[in-house]
Structure formats: C-alpha cells, structure tokens
Amino acid sequence: xxxxxxxxxxxxxxxxxxxxxxxxxxxxxxxxxxxxxxxxxxxxxxxxxxxxxxxxxxxxxxxxxxxxxxxxxxxxxxxxxxxxxxxxxxxxxxxxxxxxxxxxxxxxxxxxxxxxxxxxxxxxxx
Numbered sequence: 001x002x003x004x005x006x007x008x009x010x011x012x013x014x015x016x017x018x019x020x021x022x023x024x025x026x027x028x029x030x031x032x033x034x035x036x037x038x039x040x041x042x043x044x045x046x047x048x049x050x051x052x053x054x055x056x057x058x059x060x061x062x063x064x065x066x067x068x069x070x071x072x073x074x075x076x077x078x079x080x081x082x083x084x085x086x087x088x089x090x091x092x093x094x095x096x097x098x099x100x101x102x103x104x105x106x107x108x109x110x111x112x113x114x115x116x117x118x119x120x121x122x123x124x125x126x
Contacts, residue, residue: 008060008075015053015082019046022090030093038093045086045093052078052110059117070120074113081109 026042056078063071085106088099 004072005060005063008056011079012053012056012060015049015056015079019049019053019086022046023050034093041089042093045089048110049082049086052082052113055113055117066124068120068124070116070123074116074120077109077113077116081106081111081113085110 022042023046026039026046030039030042056075059071059074083106084102088102088106091097091099092103
C-alpha cells in the first residue's frame with residue numbers, strides 16, 4: 001500500500017469515528033442544547049459524511065486494484081466537501097457559528113467529486 005493511501009485510509013477512519021460521535025450526540029444530547037432545526041442540521045451533516053466516507057473507502061479499494069491518477073482528485077474533492085459541508089453544519093449547530101457560503105461550497109465540492117468519479121471511470125482503460 002502506498003503511503004498516500006495510508007493517509008487516505010486514516011482520513012476515512014477518522015471521518016467514520018467523527019460521524020458516529022456526532023450522530024450519537026445529535027441523537028442523545030443535542031436536543032437539550034439547541035433547536036430541532038439544528039439537530040436536523042447535524043443529522044444531515046452526519047448523513048452526507050457517512051455516505052462520502054463509504055464512497056472514499058470504495059475508491060481506495062478501487063485504487064488498490066486499479067490505480068488511476070484521477071482517483072486522488074475524487075478523494076480530495078469529497079474530503080474537502082465533507083469538511084466544508086458537514087463541518088459548517090456542525091459548527092452552526094454546536095458553536096452557533098454561521099459560515100454563510102461555506103455549506104453550499106461544500107455541496108459543490110461533493111458534486112464535483114461525483115462528476116470526477118464519473119470522468120475517471122469513463123477514462124479508465126480496461
């Protein structure tokens with residue numbers, strides 16, 4: 001396994017741990033601190049983080065079998081997207097910070113990651 005893939009696997013593992021922690025907090029303790037809308041925002045962040053963490057792991061397995069340069073772009077876009085999208089929702093709900101445009105930028109990064117995934121898949125030689 002390449003050193004860079006070890007880093008990506010660690011990012012996926014930390015993302016997985018964080019989403020379980022934040023999901024549990026949203027389900028069991030956050031309602032006493034904030035509004036239902038903020039609890040829902042955290043749950044949305046956790047959901048998007050969960051799907052993209054799983055997707056990152058799938059691309060890492062794909063890289064192991066069939067490494068392609070463009071796969072790193074997919075991993076980077078999804079990672080940045082999760083940080084911006086889910087992270088901004090968490091900060092909004094847990095710290096009361098409003099990061100304005102960061103959430104939609106995160107969403108665009110997530111979409112760009114899926115489009116990059118499609119391009120890499122279409123460009124792959126058998």
